[in-house]
Amino acid sequence: MTTDLSPSPAGPQADKLDRGVLVVAGVVVLGAIMSILDITVVSVALKTFQAEFDATSAEVAWTMTGYTLALASVIPLTGWAADRFGTKRLYLLAVLLFAAGSALCAAASSLEVLVAFRVLQGIGGGMLMPLGMTILTRAAGPERVGRVMAVLGIPMLLGPIFGPILGGALIDSASWHWIFLINVPIGALAITYAALVLPADHVEPSETFDWLGMVLLSPGLAAFLYGVSSIPSAGTVRDAQVLVPAIIGALLIGAFVPWALHRRNIHPLVDLRLFQNPRMTVAVIAMSLFAIAFFGASLLFPLYFQTVRGEDALGAGLLLAPQGIGAMLTMPVAGVLADRIGPGKIVMAGIVVITVGMGMFTQLTETTSYTFLLSALFVMGLGMGGTMMPIMSAALQTLQDHTIARGSTLMNIVQQVAASIGTAVFSVLLTNGILDHVDPTDPRSVPADLAGVYAGVFVVATFMVAAVLVPAWFLPRSRPVRAVDPAVLAGH
Structure with a gap:
């Protein structure tokens, strides 16, 4: 059985997601669930890894860092590989690598081996999301991309919320091995499903692979993100552990820019010429600001529940559930409206x-009622459901078919880098806020008004989220029209 991925013609049927698109969406969502859940599921196992492998917190953190760096490094390769080998073949390979890496992680006998297999997982996981966006966008066409992005957004939003819940439950009821083993049957199902549903690839001769671009960009992203992710542990941006890799990474990325812009017969790992499309440029700016503000601030919610209110990891995860519920309510509606009236108005309302x-969290105290807190999270979820995926839709709606893979690659890199920067920024803000309020005679003491420190950081987060309104104002506010490839026009 295969599914026709050609977009439906414009008209009444274009407003509906037909069975073929929904079947393809099921394949993509299954892969996304594996990749995104795994990031957050592992986060609750770090203390367990410390005890299991007799390691420090800095050492076990590499189980997270190694995965993230591998994920970020492989994303640039995905657009070229999708054009060269076909999305179906590459998607099957990505799921296979992820599932195999999961099985090997469960069998790891030392921390070093576990980190190595997490890197293998990250290589597979890094390809799943940009590939999924490419497959769905091609299947639905630009007139329905808002709705399919809403479908893909479900695991992206709910993963960080329900991942800690699932991880805590598996570790408490079984063992840490099961946070990896659970991916094996899901991976087997995803491979079977994709092999049956996705149509055979029809690959045309590809442009020459950009070897120099790979040498510049993939290591550059990895080094830059490693430096940024080291900021919380170093405590300052000026530490050599932060500056050296971050500067090296920035120089490599900077060298990639002129190379990518001036090579015409080589497929650039990231097609920077896409920025000639003003809607893509505005969407990239909006996504960057949003990911820094929202994903960075998202670090604070579970920390507040654990450090101020005394909740454990599982309890903190459960308390975040209203955010997911709010997003689930608005996301399908936002997808439909983004297709009908353009994503601009939807994104502005969501922001x-x-x-x-977020502003409600600026009023935090040690005794703020849970009703108030859960209501604030629910409100944020409502807005989240109408924000991130419509921004993605705005970026991809106007792309021609052969540039969709490159556009989804670009947006995933932007989201990954911005989220890492946001996490580092808010970690430093929180750490410095705590240090400013501790008793100078006892540096290890806890500030008397720890909740007030969190409230102060949420003030910054509120202004940063509000700043997204500026680029959101320039997002399209009309029904998308399919872009026509100039090569097709020239042939008629």
């Missing part, structure tokens, strides 16, 4: 709602 919810 306003998130700003209100």
Whole structure:
């Protein structure tokens, strides 16, 4: 059985997701669930890894860092590989690598081996999301991309919320091995499903692979993100552990830019010429600001529940559930509206709602009622459901078919880098806020008003989220029209 991925013609049927698109969406969501859940599921196992492998917190953190660096490094290769080998073949390979890496992680006998297999997982996981966006966008066409992005957004939003819940439950009821073993049957199902549903690839001769671009960009991204992710542990941006890799990474990325812009017969790992499309440029700016503000601030919610209110990891995860519920309610509606009236109005409304919810957290105290906190999270979820995926939709709606893979690659890199920067920024803000309020005679003491420190950081987060309104104002506010490839016009 295969599914026709050609977009439906414009008209009444274009407003509906037909069975073929929904079947393809099921394949993509299954892969996304594996990749995204795995990031957050592992986060609750770090203390267990410390005890299991007799390691320090800095050492076990590499189980997270190694995965993230591998994920970021492989994303640039995905657009070229999709054009060269076909999305179906590459998607099957990505799921296979992820599932195999998961099985090997469960069998790891030392921390070093576990980190190595997490890197293998990250290589597979890094390809799943940009590939999924490419497959779905091609299947639905630009007139329905808002709805399919809403479908893909479900695991992206719910993974960080329900991952800690699942991880805590598996570790408490079984063992840490099961946070990896659970991916094996899901991976087998995803491979079977994709092999049956996705159509055979029809690959045309590809442009020459950009070897120099790979040498510059993939290591550059890895080094830059390693430096940025080292900021919380170093405690300052000026530490050599932060500056050396970050500067080397920035120089490599900077060298990639002129190379990518001036090579015409080589397939660039990231097609920077896409920025000639003003809608893509605005969407990239909006996504960057949003990911820094929202994903960075998201670090604070579970920390507040654990450090101020005394909740354990599982309890903190459960308390975040209203955010996911709110997103689930608005995301399908936002997808439909983004297709009908353009994503601009939807994104602006979503940002306003998130700003209100984030602003509620600026009033935190040690005794703030849970009703107030859960209501604020629910409000933020409502806004989240109408923000991130419509921004993605705005970026991909106007792309021609052969540039969709490159556009999804670019947006995934932007989201990954911005989220890492946001996490580092808010970690430093929180750490410095705590240090400013501790008793100078006892540096290890806890500030008397720890909740007030969190409230102060949420003030910064509120203004940063509100700043997304500026680029959101320039997002398209009309029904998308399929872009026509100039080569097709020239042939008629």
